[in-house]
Amino acid sequence: MKQSNEPSWSVVTEGTEDLNFAIYVACTYDLLPKSWPFSESKRWTSTNPSVDLTRTEKSVLSTQWLEWWNQLVRVRSLDEHNADLYRPTYFESMDQELGHACRDTWQAFREWWHMPAGGNIAMIHWESAENVGQYVKEFEQRMNRKARPFRLRVDLVYTGLDDLIEVTDEYVIMPIRSPRENQFWWTQKINAIG
Numbered sequence: 001m002k003q004s005n006e007p008s009w010s011v012v013t014e015g016t017e018d019l020n021f022a023i024y025v026a027c028t029y030d031l032l033p034k035s036w037p038f039s040e041s042k043r044w045t046s047t048n049p050s051v052d053l054t055r056t057e058k059s060v061l062s063t064q065w066l067e068w069w070n071q072l073v074r075v076r077s078l079d080e081h082n083a084d085l086y087r088p089t090y091f092e093s094m095d096q097e098l099g100h101a102c103r104d105t106w107q108a109f110r111e112w113w114h115m116p117a118g119g120n121i122a123m124i125h126w127e128s129a130e131n132v133g134q135y136v137k138e139f140e141q142r143m144n145r146k147a148r149p150f151r152l153r154v155d156l157v158y159t160g161l162d163d164l165i166e167v168t169d170e171y172v173i174m175p176i177r178s179p180r181e182n183q184f185w186w187t188q189k190i191n192a193i194g
Helices: 017-028 055-077 096-114 119-127 132-143 179-193
Strands: 009-014 150-157 165-168 171-175
Touching (some): 009 119, 017 055, 017 096, 017 119, 055 096, 055 171, 119 150, 132 179, 150 179
Parallel strands (some): 009 150, 150 171
């Protein structure tokens, strides 16, 4: 947003397919780490794995998944897109177990993501759910000045996280939830960067 000719602030909220696919794979195969910020209680998938995994196989797959997740997040934090890291052509170059899990869930994910009431449509709704402009306005009124220029990117994930992840000062991964649940965080963030 620009006010007058002065640079001001920008918040871009996006429900990205890459991070949501990775979470979908983890939910399908029960790979989410048992630690913050991941959530076993917020697991959801529309399919079941095609194979039952032994404890050892699941441990190997969990490690591979977490490395892949961290790679996806690292690339997103650099303001780049991960199209090459989650497409079927990439699955062949992954560790065998993770590549199989991704191939196994790809079609079900795509069907859910693109259905009329599916993940992509949900993301479009939630991308505009936060009233960030109102939070900035309240900050400016409280401080009696304009907010300093800032840029913040927020990637939304449909499921799998208990809380948001502040990857950098300018990049956050946030679970979709009621805007009231995020209001405290937004207020604190705008106070810190505004």
